[in-house]
Amino acid sequence: PGKKVLIVYAHQEPKSFNGSLLKIAVEELTKQGCRVTVSDLYAMQFEPRATRNDIVGHLHNSEEFNYATETWEAYKRGGLSKDLVEEQKKVQEADLLIFQFPLFWFSMPAILKGWMDRVLVQGFAYDLSKSYDGGLLQDKLSLFSFTTGGTKEKYATRGDVRYLLWPMQHGIMHFCGVKVLEPHVCYAPKHVSEEKRKEMLTAWTQRLKTIWKEEPINCSPEWYFK
Amino acid sequence: PGKKVLIVYAHQEPKSFNGSLLKIAVEELTKQGCRVTVSDLYAMQFEPRATRNDIVGHLHNSEEFNYATETWEAYKRGGLSKDLVEEQKKVQEADLLIFQFPLFWFSMPAILKGWMDRVLVQGFAYDLSKSYDGGLLQDKLSLFSFTTGGTKEKYATRGDVRYLLWPMQHGIMHFCGVKVLEPHVCYAPKHVSEEKRKEMLTAWTQRLKTIWKEEPINCSPEWYFK
Numbered sequence: 001p002g003k004k005v006l007i008v009y010a011h012q013e014p015k016s017f018n019g020s021l022l023k024i025a026v027e028e029l030t031k032q033g034c035r036v037t038v039s040d041l042y043a044m045q046f047e048p049r050a051t052r053n054d055i056v057g058h059l060h061n062s063e064e065f066n067y068a069t070e071t072w073e074a075y076k077r078g079g080l081s082k083d084l085v086e087e088q089k090k091v092q093e094a095d096l097l098i099f100q101f102p103l104f105w106f107s108m109p110a111i112l113k114g115w116m117d118r119v120l121v122q123g124f125a126y127d128l129s130k131s132y133d134g135g136l137l138q139d140k141l142s143l144f145s146f147t148t149g150g151t152k153e154k155y156a157t158r159g160d161v162r163y164l165l166w167p168m169q170h171g172i173m174h175f176c177g178v179k180v181l182e183p184h185v186c187y188a189p190k191h192v193s194e195e196k197r198k199e200m201l202t203a204w205t206q207r208l209k210t211i212w213k214e215e216p217i218n219c220s221p222e223w224y225f226k
Numbered sequence: 227p228g229k230k231v232l233i234v235y236a237h238q239e240p241k242s243f244n245g246s247l248l249k250i251a252v253e254e255l256t257k258q259g260c261r262v263t264v265s266d267l268y269a270m271q272f273e274p275r276a277t278r279n280d281i282v283g284h285l286h287n288s289e290e291f292n293y294a295t296e297t298w299e300a301y302k303r304g305g306l307s308k309d310l311v312e313e314q315k316k317v318q319e320a321d322l323l324i325f326q327f328p329l330f331w332f333s334m335p336a337i338l339k340g341w342m343d344r345v346l347v348q349g350f351a352y353d354l355s356k357s358y359d360g361g362l363l364q365d366k367l368s369l370f371s372f373t374t375g376g377t378k379e380k381y382a383t384r385g386d387v388r389y390l391l392w393p394m395q396h397g398i399m400h401f402c403g404v405k406v407l408e409p410h411v412c413y414a415p416k417h418v419s420e421e422k423r424k425e426m427l428t429a430w431t432q433r434l435k436t437i438w439k440e441e442p443i444n445c446s447p448e449w450y451f452k
Contacts, residue, residue, distance in 0.1 A: 012277060013291040048274040048336035051238060065239040066416075068375065106397025107333060110274035110340030117330050132384075149294065158358075159447040164397060167390045171332025190292075221385040225451045 001033035003212065006094035010101040010112040012042045017147055017189040017197065021204055022100050025145075028208045037090050041111045047083065048114020054081045072122040080121070087119040096211070097142040097178065099168075103149070106164040116172055125176040135177020141216065142173045145184040145204070152187040161185060162224045170219050179216035227259035229438065232320035236327040236338040238268045243373055243415040243423065247430055248326050251371075254434045263316050267337045273309065274340020280307045298348040306347070313345040322437070323368040323404065325394075329375070332390040342398055351402040361403020367442065368399045371410040371430070378413040387411060388450045396445050405442035 007025060011018035022038065029036045039046070050067045052059070059065065060073040074080045080088075091097065101112050108116070120126075126135050144165065148155065155161045161183075169180045184207065186200045217223050233251060237244035248264065255262045265272070276293045278285070285291065286299040300306045306314075317323065327338050334342070346352075352361050370391065374381065381387045387409075395406045410433065412426045443449050 012293060015290045016292070042275070042277065045275075048340060049268070049271075050330070050335060050337070051268065064241045066242070067238060104276070104343050105339075105346070105401075106393035107339065109276060110336045110343050111276070113331075113333065113339045114274060114336030117336050120331070158396070159392075159451075163389075163447070163451070164393045166385075167332035167393060170384070171390060175331075221389070225385075225389070 003032075003034045003095045004093050005029050005034050005036045005096045005098060006039065006090045007036065007098045007100055008039045008041065008112065008115055010041045010099075010109045010115075016102075017186065017200075018100055018102055020201055021145060021147075021186070024201055024205050025098060025100070025208060028205050032209075037094070039087060039090065039115070041115060044083075046111055046115060048111050048117070050114070050117050054084060054118060055079060056081055068122060071118075075121050075123040084118055084121070087115065088124055091119065091125075091137065091140075095140060097140060097173075098145055099142070100145045102147045103164075108168065120172065120176060131175050131177070133177060135175060138177040140178045141181055142169075142178045143181040143184060143211075144168055145186075147186045147189050149190070150188060151191065155187070160224075166224050169217075170224070174219040180219050181211070181214050181216055229258075229260045229321045230319050231255050231260050231262045231322045231324060232265065232316045233262065233324045233326055234265045234267065234338065234341060236267045236325075236335045236341075242328075243412065243426075244326055244328055246427055247371060247373075247412070250427055250431050251324060251326070251434060254431050258435075263320070265313060265316065265341070267341060270309075272337055272341060274337050274343070276340070276343050280310060280344060281305055282307055294348060297344075301347050301349040310344055310347070313341065314350055317345065317351075317363065317366075321366060323366060323399075324371055325368070326371045328373045329390075334394065346398065346402060357401050357403070359403060361401060364403040366404045367407055368395075368404045369407040369410060369437075370394055371412075373412045373415050375416070376414060377417065381413070386450075392450045395443075396450070400445040406445050407437070407440050407442055 007022060009022050013019060026036050026038065052065060055070050055074040056079045060070055071080065099112065101109055107113070125137055130136055165183055173180050184204065189197055189200060233248060235248050239245060252262050252264065278291060281296050281300040282305045286296055297306065325338065327335055351363055356362055391409055399406050410430065415423055415426060
């Protein structure tokens with residue numbers, strides 16, 4: 001109650017299963033008295049490409065463009081493009097970040113990866129010696145909620161689904177100091193019965209009811225690779 | 227000699243270290259008599275977002291947009307957008323795919339992830355029961371060549387760099403039936419001496435001289451997680 005949640009959502013179709021998971025989350029969290037903000041990336045036509053356009057005004061080094069350096073410098077002088085500033089404001093205010101997306105190639109869709117690449121710049125999300133447990137986005141929680149095309153069994157035959165969470169959970173969120181809650185995976189919603197799909201939606205609502213009591217995972221290699 | 231190579235390149239700045247690695251690869255492979263094609267994603271302003279625009283003409287199901295289904299159907303009837311058809315042609319012709327990029331957040335920059343998301347559609351790169359060793363892009367090799375911001379030591383303290391290669395090498399290339407050569411990692415070129423940088427460039431040329439004699443890795447969990 002009173003908590004702020006940012007849901008970064010990456011699906012093109014409101015009628016999709018991801019769309020339903022988003023709707024449910026907004027409803028349940030709002031009912032709890034949370035303030036929920038949604039970044040609907042496709043609807044916003046969010047730009048995923050990291051380019052010179054992200055810097056307003058002069059470059060620090062116009063002879064040789066380096067994105068990391070330029071966005072860091074631009075951040076410090078308040079010279080990042082408007083869309084990035086807005087997303088950073090949402091992140092700054094949030095107690096919990098939920099990423100809702102369909103798994104594309106063992107990872108996020110490019111539009112969501114672009115959100116990570118462009119929003120979490122040096123100076124804002126981390127700094128020279130401020131990373132991992134010292135990252136700049138401490139006291140925040142994150143949760144990766146995604147659907148897969150393949151079944152749970154199919155993933156299990158080729159290793160663990162946790163393997164693919166390493167770059168996202170550890171490499172991004174943990175690096176910025178954000179704590180990570182257990183991921184929420186809905187396996188192959190397209191290939192199960194309508195009844196099973198309803199069960200999956202109910203399970204998501206149920207989980208969200210006690211989300212604020214959850215303990216973050218221990219985001220170290222042991223959790224991922226045992 | 228006579229081999230065809232596609233280099234998919236994702237850096238904004240030709241003068242960058244990635245730009246040098248690209249230049250060197252084009253020179254060395256051309257010298258060997260290979261036919262080299264480069265997809266310079268930023269220069270092409272390559273679109274990373276997976277949207278309805280990738281399908282020319284009518285949708286299979288316009289009531290509820292599903293990207294995977296629509297691109298699959300569009301591929302079968304020759305209805306994918308021109309930029310995708312062109313990239314697929316390049317992939318089809320290539321014996322070796324080299325991905326050259328700076329590591330962004332333990333993964334590819336969004337513009338390159340978008341290339342994977344949009345180019346490697348069902349029907350073209352894989353199909354219902356045609357994946358992994360049965361994938362549709364067999365008899366091809368791939369190589370991930372990237373630079374990092376952090377030093378080798380920094381990566382080593384938090385697990386192995388191989389962990390982050392799982393989604394890219396196994397989840398994408400292996401899934402499509404493409405064999406994977408050892409990755410080529412240049413650690414922290416921004417933070418080493420000019421001499422060390424030159425050594426790294428020379429090492430890349432040297433490696434490419436015998437690239438056609440290399441054996442692919444065994445792309446199973448053991449390689450990544452021991």
